[in-house]
Amino acid sequence: MNKKTVMFVLATLMLVSVLYPLTVNAAPASPKVVFTFGGLNERSGVLFVAKDAGIFQKHGLDAQVVNVRSGPVGMAAIASGETQFHVGSATGASIGAMAGGLDLVFIAGLINKLDGTFV
Numbered sequence: 001m002n003k004k005t006v007m008f009v010l011a012t013l014m015l016v017s018v019l020y021p022l023t024v025n026a027a028p029a030s031p032k033v034v035f036t037f038g039g040l041n042e043r044s045g046v047l048f049v050a051k052d053a054g055i056f057q058k059h060g061l062d063a064q065v066v067n068v069r070s071g072p073v074g075m076a077a078i079a080s081g082e083t084q085f086h087v088g089s090a091t092g093a094s095i096g097a098m099a100g101g102l103d104l105v106f107i108a109g110l111i112n113k114l115d116g117t118f119v
Helices: 001-026 042-052 071-080 091-100
Strands: 032-038 062-067 085-087
Touching: 032 042, 032 071, 042 062, 042 085, 071 085, 071 091
Parallel strands: 032 062, 032 085
Antiparallel strands: none
């Protein structure tokens, strides 16, 4: 090999050895998570508190909070894959969606009582 080729190979190896650690140590992109809610109430308030306080970012989530018209719209968003979480109660929309075959999981209940009446 001539001297020019050897210098080119050495320069390329040096450049790669300098730049490679920068790509390995780069922070991975935060996973995008979409939360939907059907109404402004005490259940959906926790989403705004968590977003404004930076709790989602602290735990490595790029969270988006989206208001939808109602529970059935939230269930449709979950079924289509547009959202990962819907903040709501165990109402006809969510129970009906599960009865229809949608794979839903309730994580927590913020209101641990029936919020309706029996007639």
